[in-house]
Amino acid sequence: MTFPFADVSAASLTDLLSLSGRRAVITGGAQGLGRAIAERLAEAGASIAIADLDAGRADAAATAIADLHAVAAVGVAMDVADSASVAEATDRVVGVLGGVDIWVNNAGVFPSAPVLEMSDEQWDHVFAVNTRGVRNGAREAARRMTDGGVVVNVVSTAGFRGIAPGLSAYVGSKHAVRGMTKQMALEFAPRGIRVLGVAPSYVPTEGNMAAAAAAMEKMAAAGTDLSSMPAAMSYSLIGRVGTPDDIARVVLFCASDLSLVMTGSTLLADAGETI
Numbered sequence: 001m002t003f004p005f006a007d008v009s010a011a012s013l014t015d016l017l018s019l020s021g022r023r024a025v026i027t028g029g030a031q032g033l034g035r036a037i038a039e040r041l042a043e044a045g046a047s048i049a050i051a052d053l054d055a056g057r058a059d060a061a062a063t064a065i066a067d068l069h070a071v072a073a074v075g076v077a078m079d080v081a082d083s084a085s086v087a088e089a090t091d092r093v094v095g096v097l098g099g100v101d102i103w104v105n106n107a108g109v110f111p112s113a114p115v116l117e118m119s120d121e122q123w124d125h126v127f128a129v130n131t132r133g134v135r136n137g138a139r140e141a142a143r144r145m146t147d148g149g150v151v152v153n154v155v156s157t158a159g160f161r162g163i164a165p166g167l168s169a170y171v172g173s174k175h176a177v178r179g180m181t182k183q184m185a186l187e188f189a190p191r192g193i194r195v196l197g198v199a200p201s202y203v204p205t206e207g208n209m210a211a212a213a214a215a216m217e218k219m220a221a222a223g224t225d226l227s228s229m230p231a232a233m234s235y236s237l238i239g240r241v242g243t244p245d246d247i248a249r250v251v252l253f254c255a256s257d258l259s260l261v262m263t264g265s266t267l268l269a270d271a272g273e274t275i
């Protein structure tokens with residue numbers, strides 16, 4: 001079998017980093033890490049589709065990115081947990097942008113509930129979005145990546161270790177995505193598609209800060225000692241926590257030909273949290 005990956009050793013750095021002519025879908029791209037990822041991929045020249053539950057914010061983000069980087073950008077409504085929604089939205093993206101070359105599975109949820117209290121519905125919701133959502137996205141992308149491509153899964157250091165009380169479903173779902181990244185790399189390589197994971201540690205975002213505040217409030221009400229929690233969440237060897245753009249630049253590396261020899265691995269983007 002021939003594996004369709006070019007040797008780009010003679011290419012210039014500028015060409016290796018350029019995403020000009022490529023079409024990128026970022027799920028959950030209306031805010032937070034996804035928005036920052038979309039901005040860097042657009043700056044590198046990719047056409048952009050922001051796919052999000054919130055169609056209004058997806059449209060607004062796409063318009064802002066198109067204006068800033070002079071690339072084609074479209075917002076689409078997508079529920080990554082729903083196979084039909086992902087297939088329909090992807091068809092719409094292909095209709096507007098002409099194809100898909102890069103797919104970033106970024107949409108994710110992180111509700112907090114201790115093992116002893118979490119309902120089946122809460123558990124299933126986390127896995128539907130964070131795990132089935134990644135399968136749905138990768139599948140629809142691979143079906144349409146006729147000339148090869150790259151799938152980047154936004155994992156978490158929660159895919160490597162336990163993080164904080166209340167996050168068992170989240171930690172389980174992210175460990176699963178790290179495994180799926182390996183398996184999908186194996187299955188997609190013959191189609192010229194690389195699959196990589198990027199695992200951030202704590203990065204303040206709209207969703208993340210709201211979830212942390214809600215979890216702290218619930219635990220404080222239950223009498224849990226919270227004194228060590230913020231330090232545990234924001235441990236860093238570089239003197240600060242990460243920013244959304246710190247993560248976006250690692251995703252850009254994965255999406256570009258700079259990383260062409262890599263597939264199946266998950267890169268820790270964690271300020272040294274997990275060493």
Ligand SMILES: NC(=O)c1ccc[n+]([C@@H]2O[C@H](COP(=O)([O-])OP(=O)(O)OC[C@H]3O[C@@H](n4cnc5c(N)ncnc54)[C@H](O)[C@@H]3O)[C@@H](O)[C@H]2O)c1
Nearest residue numbers: 028032033052053079080106107108156202203205207208
């Ligand atoms: N922020 C962090 O500290 C951090 C750390 C590690 C990993 N991550 C991962 O990064 C990703 C993004 O996190 P964030 O902090 O930017 O979150 P966020 O809540 O700020 O943004 C998430 C976006 O995803 C969208 N979304 C949620 N459910 C969706 C669904 N079913 N279908 C489509 N879109 C959906 C939301 O509308 C929102 O726009 C997640 O996968 C998260 O697990 C975040």
